[in-house]
Amino acid sequence: MRKHLLTLLILVSGWQVHAQTEGAVIINNSKESAGRPGGIAYNRELSAGGRLTTAGWGAFADYTKRVNMDKKRTMYFEVMFLKHPKELKKVNEYNFAFSFDSPKPFVYAKQNSFFSTRFGYGNKFLIGEKAEKSGFEISFNYILGPSLGLVKPYYLEILYEQDGNIFSVPQQYAPETASLFLDASSIYGYSGFSKGLSEVSVLPGAFAKAGLSFDWAAFDEYIKSIETGIGAELYLQDVPIMILENNKPYFVFLYLSLQLGKKW
Template identity: 35%
Template sequence: MKKIIVMTMICLPFLVAAQQNKAQERQQKAAEKKAKIEQLIKQEEEGALVFQKQSTFGLNFNSDGFGFTYEHGKYKTIKKTNLWWLSLGERKDPKQYKQTNTFTGGGGAVVFFGNSYVYGKQNNFYYLRLGFGQQKLLGAKGSKNGVAVSAIYGGGLSLGMLKPYYVQVPDNSAQGTGTKDIKYTDSTASTFLDPTAIIGGSGFGKGLGEIKFVPGATTRVALRFDYGRFRETISALEVGINAEFYSQAMPILVGVNDQKKFFFNGYIALQFGRRK
């Protein structure tokens, strides 16, 4: 015990000194960062471009699905940045929902079987968007501690991708008594739309080789809230709307939107990236 106490007494000053050094290093880094930001603010007030370009990755939570966006921007003036972006995601019908088949076993227990599936879903609707536009700083130029608010606007091309949605049903043909995968067609409609005949959803890979590509156009309008505009790292929240028009109908659920070509949604996106 005495040896432990002695060793503790010997090591304690070194531990305290190490903690003090770390605290001093943190304070020094904070002071350097503050000085750099103040220098950038001064340069911008004199009319200089303090950054040349930016790149961000975004996670979009849409009112009808989700998506991912890569965006690249080139600063043209203090308030204007030219942008191009690439987005990939999936649209879902607001009426669709997943369900799982059940039956009551011995003792009244509810037993689940089969994969979950969306009843009446005809296609998975994916999109790939390429857009061009601008980011415009609104109001004041912003401060080192404030939140810079910018408007985002632009448009471009959209490629819609319809992947047939498959479900598993019993295979009662002469060749077997297992299961088979079917999609919605005129010949399978009665079985496809019979919930008592569906075992569950097919795997994601089913239908990949049958994707139908449909060209379209897209527009985007948003507000971006940038936390720390003079920092090299970007952490921003974006709230906006997207609109798309396709050259032909993009059905998702059977009988619900068979003739729908125009799609409109709202979204919230988390943006992360860097400025240079």
């Protein structure tokens, strides 16, 4: 009876170890792997994070699969809000308010908001690691692929006076309304993000980025890393963000991102 129980315990323990390490490669410090820290290198990763750039901010998600001990392949999706370098927010001060709503900040001479959706594919290469409790590694990675730009009209609350009464009307830029739209003293504020969503137009383009990733939990099943690097995005025509400034068909930016996720 004891022999059967012992056999059963061994089988259960073996199954648990297999379940925990399925899809993972165990690295040890044997002669065959001399110079490589000990731990577990997982075969797949799914993560998401936020990114700050010199041209805006956004969020991303990626799926990564290990090719070998020093290389991984990545599929990537990102949504970014991009701004013109000359954008400047301001607030007009008035001695009255509509429905107790104070004047809202707005960007002067802005005609469109711009968002970028990116779909990419790339590789990540291990360039250094250190054996600690959870492992630490530095990787170089690059991503490139198509992007789809979303151009949304930028609406402002423009002040009008009629029969001694002052009221505001949400309005987008047009050549026939340029005199009011560009008169800072007649602007009560930004109309809000939802205004203009039904009028979005698209611009096709492409993007690429490259950077260094620092993972301070390389042997853990959870991803905790930061990344810094440089990126660029190019469209088929000038991106119409500002009215009085030069608009260009490209963005070049530095970025810093925080990434969290799961390995298996």
